[in-house]
Amino acid sequence: MEQHYTPMNETNESRKNGRVVDVIKKGNMRMRPRWQFVAQGVLLVVAAALLFLLLLYVVSFIIFILDQDGAWSAAALGPRGWSLFFAALPWGMFLLSFVLLLLLANLLKRYAFIYHQPLFYFLFVFILVTTIAGFVIAATSFHPGISRFVTDNVPVLGSYYEREATLPASVHRGEIVAFMDGGFVLGEASGATSTVVVADGIVFVGNFYVGDTVLVFGSRQADGTIKAFGIQRIATAATTTVPTTTVRAE
Secondary structure (H helix, E strand, O other): OOOOOOHHHHHHHHHHHHHHHHHHHHOOOOOOOHHHHHHHHHHHHHHHHHHHHHHHHHHHHHHHHHHHOOHHHHOOOOHHHHHHHHHHOOHHHHHHHHHHHHHHHHHHOOOHHHHOOOHHHHHHHHHHHHHHHHHHHHOOOHHHHHHHHHHHHOHHHHHHHHHHOOOOOOEEEEEEEEEEOOEEEEEEOOOOEEEEEEOOOOEEOOOOOOOOEEEEEEEEOOOOOEEEEEEEEEEOOOOOOOOOOOEEOO
């Protein structure tokens, strides 16, 4: 395509050429050896790769934590679940992932395939890629393994994993011990049991067995019972000889 130059283009080009000529005349121009360019390119690629891996770790950690503390399940339970979901979000990790994404964009903008594209396209593609990869990583044993390792060997990081994965006060994890009218008995990790009653107007039908591990969403009452507005099964009982039971609000 033919290029057209305006007087302003010519003026700017002349100024640039003039500055280059002045530098050459003054002897301030230095030839840089080729190995410096190669080393700079290698360091740039390594830094970008490390940033990308760190970004993947942070994003997968966020997804892992939201799964551990029941936030994903809470999001499907309507307005009450949404408020619980947003309260459980690790906002500090979200901020860190955003900073890492901007740093990565700043490094990669040196390459033509990045700086020739709008920043929005770059952010969209990387958010999409890191989110998909984060779900894949979070579904593996990677983070549970890291959690066990740092708990035993790096107490500071171990306590962070434990703190972030701690269930909110309105989320209860345990095993169904027995069914009763309008609810069931929940055996918790501490060894204690709690009576779970279904909130008025909410019906949970089927798919629950004695021995199932569940997340119960609801507030604990003064008498110790849990008034549930949502129940999510997260693990099926090893044996399911007990018939499926309907949990129904009275």
